[in-house]
Amino acid sequence: MRRSVTGHRCRTTAAVALVCAITVTAQGAAFGVPTPEPQPDRPTSLGEVRKKLDLLYHEAEVATDAYNAAEEKTEEQSTRVTALAEDVAKGEKRLEELKSRAGAAARAQYRSGGLPPEAHLFLSDDPQQVLNDVSLARQVQQGTTGLLVALTTTQKDLRGKAKDASDQLRKLEASRKAKANAQTKIEERISAAEKLESKLKKEELERLLAMERETGAEAQSTWLSSGIIKDIKREASAQGEKAIAYASLQIGKPYEWGAEGPNSFDCSGLTSEAWAAAKRPIPRTSQEQWRQLARIDINDMRPGDLIIYQRDASHVGMYIGDGSIVHAPRPGRNVTVADAGSMHILGVVRPDK
Structure with missing residues (x-):
């Protein structure tokens, strides 16, 4: 029986507590007592912060590659549109000249009355002159035929160039839109990363940087322990030495997305400009460098070669x-020398093969 009473009291106490809680909540709502605002999802540890920052900066780098590719296409298409516009203008001028000549030929034929040569021969007092005129008329007729052919050809060519120009304008507009979208994404990701970092204390930022160095050192150690560097004994080519010299001179300059010098660089801006300085132009973006340049087995790597990083080829050193390697790491960092194995290696390409 006592056990039953105790249980009853416990249930009663719980019920009273529940009623009180409901009453307080209701009063708080009625009298405007502030309730905690829902907090946005945010990392709860430095490890999670680092993962979030890595993701944001990686997405920014992918978007930067898209921006650079769109910018390159925009420049090419803009040049093409300008050239086509000049061709169209020349074609229109040529067409007007041909139309003028065709009109003059038609008016001359009209003034002659359109009589056949036999009639002119019969009516003329100077048959020999008529024969000479007939010969000249045939030449004029042949010239007129050639004029009409030229007129038709020019009209067809002009229509083709006008269509080509229209197509290029549409592509140009699409490239400009892709460029603007990529720029928006870059700015959003970098802003989010900077906002996240701004919430960290100085000691946390230092610890975050230390974690980054530790992770990179572990990856480098694993890479070196495979013995791969022992097999790499090759020297740089003459052009490779020039590319290295250029890239090395940029150490300390800030990373800036979309930049290709002289005061700041993004990762592929640095490598493309370095090889341009060596008189060997290469694609502007890391993804195109991976796609277009000769791929080299890592055991055959030599100084001056480009190491492409990440599975989507979004980084290069x-x-x-x-x-x-020498590379431009990410926003907020400067061009620097880093361990080649500190990031995921996709492969190696050689610009001067």
Whole structure:
């Protein structure tokens, strides 16, 4: 029986507590007592912060590659549109000249009355002159035929160029839109990353940087322990040395998305400009560098070659020997020398093969 009473009291106490809680909540709502605002999802540890930052900066780098590709297409298409516009203008001028000549020929034929040569011969007092005129008329007729052919050809060519120009304008507009969309995405991701970092204390930022270095060092150690560097004994080519010299001179300059010097660089801006300085133009973006340049087995790598990183080829650095690269890391960082194996390696390409 006592056990039953105790249980009853416990249930009663719980019920009273529940009623009180409901009453307080209701009063709080009625009298405007502030309730905690829902907090946005945010990392709860430095490890999660680092993962979030890595994701944001990676997405920004992917968008930067898209921006650079769209910018390159925009420049090419703009040049093409300008050239086509000049061709169309020349074609229109040529067409007007041909129309003028065709009109003059038609008016001359009208003034002659359109009589056949036999009639002119019969009516003329100077048959020989008529025969000479007939010969000249045939030449004029042949010239008129050629004029009409030229007129038709020019009209057809002009229509083709006008259509080509219209198509290029549509492509140009699409490239400009893709460029603007990529720029928006870059700015959003970088802004989100900077906002996240701004909430960290100085000690947390230092610890975050230390974690980044530790992770990179572990990856480098694993890469080196495979013995791969022992097999890499090759020297840079003459052009490779020039590319390395250029890239090395940029150490300390800030990363800036879409930049290709001289005061700031993004990753592929640095490598493309370095090889341009070596008189060997290469594609502007890391993805196109991976797609178009000759791929090299990592055991055959030599200084000056480009190491492409991440599975989507979104980052690139230049190998300078001794297991190191020079690269432009990400927003907020400067061009620097780093361990070649500190990031996921997709492959190696050689610009001067």
